[in-house]
Amino acid sequence: MIVHIYGLPVEVEPILALAQQHGLRVIEDAAEMHGQTYKGLPCGSFGDLSTFSFYPNKHITTGEGGMIVTHDRALADRCRSLRNLCFQPQKRFVHEELGWNLRMTNLQAALGLAQLERLDEFVDRKRRMGQRYTQRLQHIAELQLPIATTDYADNIYWVYGLVLEDTLPLDAEAVMKQLAAQKIGSRPFFWCMHEQPVFRKMGLFEGESYPVAERLARRGFYVPSGMALTIDQLDRVTCVLEELLK
Secondary structure, X not given: OEEEEOOEEOOOHHHHHHHHHHOOOOEEEOXXXXXXXXXXXXXXXXXXXXXXXXXXOOOOOOOOOEEEEOOOHHHHHHHHHHHEOOOOOOOOOOOOOOOOEOOOOHHHHHHHHHHHOOHXXXXXXXXXXXXXXXXXXXXXXXXXXXXXXXXXXEOOOOOEXXXXXXXXXXXXXXXXXXXXXXXXXXXXXXXXXXXXXXHHHOOOOOXXXXXXXXXXXXXXXXXXXXXXXOHHHHHHHHHHHHHHHO
8 A cells, every 4th residue: 555644655666566576456545645746746646546535624625535546447347336336237226246325426526626627726825835834833943844845746735734842741632722722723643553442442453562653643733724724824823833832
């Protein structure tokens, strides 16, 4: 699986080489990668299957749902069948397999297509917001900011994530509560898989520890970065953060 991290893709070639060596299929998780490129090629074009999310916080949204893309006609037909209750072509209400009702409505599709036409505009706006956040927060030593560019990709700032340095006695939860008291919304980073209660109840990951993931889960959070955020609102977020962390 190819995974993309918060607006920047990871290096792809080693994963593709490993898959080819062992005859593996690659599923590319491009959920947040609308408009992102890797070495000039669009993210979502590397996997045998690639998946996009249209959840409300993505650059393109249809309210919910997502999209699978593939170059493989057989896989495409298989996905279409599974999303449509596995109806048989000749016998509509006769089912050889169990499928799902995952069809997208025409209204949702129209909404997504209209936004797709403006994707370059959206990415440009997100990058300007990310640059302004960085400009106004880079002097705060207690904050680790997202990087703007690598040698293979430029950040599209799907979200603007902050990580608190270990020298700060507050954790992300405490800072988020103080932001909420100032009527500023924020969101935590994804929690570690090995610490998820559902997996612990199943007896998985017993005795395992992954310090990097654990640290990010406890010290990382996102500040507002929705497409409707104004410059004045963004600047207020940075001023409040500066006051909290001084």
